[in-house]
Amino acid sequence: MTDDELRHAYATHLADRALPGRARCASPEALVALVERRGSEVDRLATLDHATSCEACRRDLELLRAVHRAGETSASRLALRWGSWVPGPRVRLAAAAVLVIAIGSVATMTLRRPDAVMRGGPPALRLVSPADSVLTGEPVTLTWRSAPGADRYDVELLSLTGDSIFSASTPDTVLAVPADVVLLVGGEYLWSVRAMLRDGTHATSAPLRFRLRQR
Amino acid sequence: MEPLDDLSPALRDVLLRFASLVRSVGWRHGLADDELDELVQAVRVRLWRARGSGEQIASTPASYVYRTAITAALDVIRARRDHKEERIDAMPESLAARLGAVPGPEGGVEAAELATLVGRAVNEITPSRRPVLRMYLAGYDRAEIADLLGWSEGKTRNLLYRGLADLRALLTARGIGPEVST
Numbered sequence: 001m002t003d004d005e006l007r008h009a010y011a012t013h014l015a016d017r018a019l020p021g022r023a024r025c026a027s028p029e030a031l032v033a034l035v036e037r038r039g040s041e042v043d044r045l046a047t048l049d050h051a052t053s054c055e056a057c058r059r060d061l062e063l064l065r066a067v068h069r070a071g072e073t074s075a076s077r078l079a080l081r082w083g084s085w086v087p088g089p090r091v092r093l094a095a096a097a098v099l100v101i102a103i104g105s106v107a108t109m110t111l112r113r114p115d116a117v118m119r120g121g122p123p124a125l126r127l128v129s130p131a132d133s134v135l136t137g138e139p140v141t142l143t144w145r146s147a148p149g150a151d152r153y154d155v156e157l158l159s160l161t162g163d164s165i166f167s168a169s170t171p172d173t174v175l176a177v178p179a180d181v182v183l184l185v186g187g188e189y190l191w192s193v194r195a196m197l198r199d200g201t202h203a204t205s206a207p208l209r210f211r212l213r214q215r
Numbered sequence: 216m217e218p219l220d221d222l223s224p225a226l227r228d229v230l231l232r233f234a235s236l237v238r239s240v241g242w243r244h245g246l247a248d249d250e251l252d253e254l255v256q257a258v259r260v261r262l263w264r265a266r267g268s269g270e271q272i273a274s275t276p277a278s279y280v281y282r283t284a285i286t287a288a289l290d291v292i293r294a295r296r297d298h299k300e301e302r303i304d305a306m307p308e309s310l311a312a313r314l315g316a317v318p319g320p321e322g323g324v325e326a327a328e329l330a331t332l333v334g335r336a337v338n339e340i341t342p343s344r345r346p347v348l349r350m351y352l353a354g355y356d357r358a359e360i361a362d363l364l365g366w367s368e369g370k371t372r373n374l375l376y377r378g379l380a381d382l383r384a385l386l387t388a389r390g391i392g393p394e395v396s397t
Contacts, residue, residue: 001391003351006333006382010352012326013334028292032285037365044364045346052349053337060292062246063254065363067288070236071281151367169358171368200365 014055025057026050034061035068037200125150125195125203130210136185137215140177147195147203154194157181165189183212230262233280250291257287329391336385340378347371348378 001009026034030047033039051057128143142155155175157166166181183189192207234255241251261283333352340348350360361371386392 001383001386003379006379007352007354009326009330009333010337010349011354012330013337014353025296028289028296031292032289035363037363041364045342048346048363049342049349052346052353058353059246059250063241063250063288063292064285066237066241066246066251067254067281067284069240070233071277071284073236073240151369196362196367198367 014053014058024050025054028060031057031061031064035064125193125205127191127193127205127208129208131208133211133213135213135215139179140181140183140212142175142177142191142193144173144193144205146173147197149197149199150195150203151198152196154196155191156193157189157191159187159189185212185214187212229277229280230258233277233284234258237284254284254288254291257291258284261287332386332389332391333382336382336389339385340381344374344378344381347374348382351375351379 026047030043031051034044034047034051037044051061125147126145128145130140130142134140142157144153147153152169152171153173153175154169155167156164157177158164165183166177168175177183188209188211190207190209193205195203195205197203237255238251241254258280262280337345337349337352347360347364350363351357355363357368357371357375360366360375361368364371383392
């Protein structure tokens with residue numbers, strides 16, 4: 001059987017099971033712990049095992065996942081907007097101070113999770129280029145330093161107003177923005193990278209800003 | 216008075232952005248409009264009740280709104296669990312959309328019978344592989360599974376492939392097959 005056939009058979013199986021009452025369902029608190037990756041992996045797997053075999057619990061899980069993902073994105077964009085205050089290379093000291101605050105904003109969300117461990121202070125993920133400008137006609141290639149223990153990197157390119165323009169995941173430390181992503185000449189853009197670490201935590205870079213300049 | 220009017224500009228800005236994100240993420244994950252509306256309204260009311268209640272709200276609006284939204288979501292979930300008329304559609308639109316077109320039953324086995332066999336076979340999968348397999352069969356992709364569990368892509372792929380292989384072996388042993396992997 002193909003994967004799709006297995007998926008449909010399983011979906012039918014779930015739908016055919018009448019709601020037996022929710023007495024044996026995962027508690028709402030256990031579902032929150034699952035989406036926030038709190039508690040032991042054994043417990044989280046047991047919760048997930050039930051939630052994905054019970055359509056009612058899966059719906060509850062999706063609601064919490066939506067809130068969690070929105071929370072992560074919201075914190076990330078707040079950090080990026082603070083990063084947009086950086087006025088330029090001549091005031092690097094001030095810029096550094098702002099970025100430290102921005103990192104702190106993301107860290108506030110991250111450290112609220114008891115299982116998230118921040119080793120040795122701020123995240124060690126550092127962006128390389130572009131950090132100033134990109135000429136029209138040139139490919140926009142995002143480059144950053146590797147982070148120890150990183151399994152993959154989630155990259156996001158935003159407008160200064162915080163609208164997401166492009167996002168992707170990659171195991172590499174280089175990512176070319178596809179040619180079909182429209183960037184405006186004279187426009188300024190922010191980008192950041194989040195390293196997903198093998199131990200389940202993540203490290204988020206301070207954002208970098210660049211302008212698309214006419215050649 | 217519109218509840219938002221009483222919130223600080225910073226908190227209002229975060230709430231509006233957050234509500235937009237929740238809707239966007241929720242739609243992508245197949246949540247219904249009424250569920251999302253109910254959640255966003257619950258968050259608004261909570262923030263309105265807590266307006267002006269401390270510096271923490273003003274200094275960390277994003278995390279405050281997040282915690283408020285999680286609490287509101289828990290209340291929404293508890294309320295619908297208490298609701299005796301809660302029903303789950305035979306095949307929710309969200310799940311149908313996630314899975315795409317329904318292929319026909321294979322090898323002459325009726326869909327319902329096949330579903331029962333698949334359900335039973337999944338229950339027999341080793342517990343370490345079963346949650347990942349269930350999630351995949353429920354329509355999630357590998358990146359979503361890895362993200363939820365905090366696993367590497369490699370670990371997720373490995374457990375999933377082993378789980379799928381186990382499932383196909385169990386089904387083959389029961390006369391469902393032959394295997395055709397996508």
